[in-house]
Amino acid sequence: MIKVAVVGASGRMGATVCEAVSQQEDMELVARLDSGDSIDEQSLAGAEVTVDFTVPAVAFDTVSAALRAGSHSVVGTTGWTPEKYEQITRVAEQAGKNVLIAPNFALSAVLTMKFAELAAPYFDSAEIIEMHHPNKVDAPSGTAIATAGAISAGRAGKPVPDATESDPEGARGAKYEGVPVHAVRLRGLNAHQEVLFGNPGEQLVLRTDCFDRESFMPGVMLACRKVGGLAGLTIGLDKVMGL
Numbered sequence: 001m002i003k004v005a006v007v008g009a010s011g012r013m014g015a016t017v018c019e020a021v022s023q024q025e026d027m028e029l030v031a032r033l034d035s036g037d038s039i040d041e042q043s044l045a046g047a048e049v050t051v052d053f054t055v056p057a058v059a060f061d062t063v064s065a066a067l068r069a070g071s072h073s074v075v076g077t078t079g080w081t082p083e084k085y086e087q088i089t090r091v092a093e094q095a096g097k098n099v100l101i102a103p104n105f106a107l108s109a110v111l112t113m114k115f116a117e118l119a120a121p122y123f124d125s126a127e128i129i130e131m132h133h134p135n136k137v138d139a140p141s142g143t144a145i146a147t148a149g150a151i152s153a154g155r156a157g158k159p160v161p162d163a164t165e166s167d168p169e170g171a172r173g174a175k176y177e178g179v180p181v182h183a184v185r186l187r188g189l190n191a192h193q194e195v196l197f198g199n200p201g202e203q204l205v206l207r208t209d210c211f212d213r214e215s216f217m218p219g220v221m222l223a224c225r226k227v228g229g230l231a232g233l234t235i236g237l238d239k240v241m242g243l
């Protein structure tokens, strides 16, 4: 049995993780902590893994506390910077524990990025359409930016064919590393992305649809099972998917 604690347990993601952990035959939910609770050996109640879905402003401190209290960490909270990655690596080293930080726990999204990277060298054209609910405050999504980066690396600087000479309103989308990215905000949607690849006479479309928070749970559970076997800091769920 893997003993799991959840920090941010009263939040939308945290509550969903608590439920998912409770349903696993090889896991035991030993602590639900939220704002105002101290994170220490006693409150973590022997947790081998602590899952963190808090808020960007506190995540460095909550994850550090869990590591220092002797627990590996699986982190979904966003807002990490290269400096924070460096600092948390040192905390993990000092504690002798591992931390896995994944900007996206949805298996379909992670696989889409990997497939896009694989396809990129073989197509002339590549464009991304990301589609989200209208309450999302940033555009484009972090996943779209990461996907554009993966495609760009695969294309080795090859420009996307495009004869557009006039586009005063930016109808051709934003360009990330030369890859056009189009953001749709539509009532009724959750989190979706299409990657379009084109060659003369053929098209490849990759599509991921995350309909609700459940979509993240298989990825979070996988991370809980794998984090003990990693070393120090690992960024991205793909690292534990054997890709």
Ligand code: NAD
Binding pocket: 007, 008, 009, 010, 011, 012, 013, 014, 033, 034, 035, 036, 037, 053, 054, 055, 056, 058, 062, 075, 076, 077, 078, 079, 102, 103, 104, 105, 106, 216
């Ligand atoms: P939320 O606001 O519903 O929940 C956050 C919870 O953290 C709240 O219950 C809050 O009380 C708690 N919290 C705040 N400060 C705390 C502290 N010091 N100690 C303990 N708990 C504290 O937010 P959410 O929708 O559940 O999202 C949480 C985070 O997860 C966000 O950063 C979000 O962007 C991210 N997220 C990541 C993924 C992924 O796949 N990586 C998926 C969805 C959301």
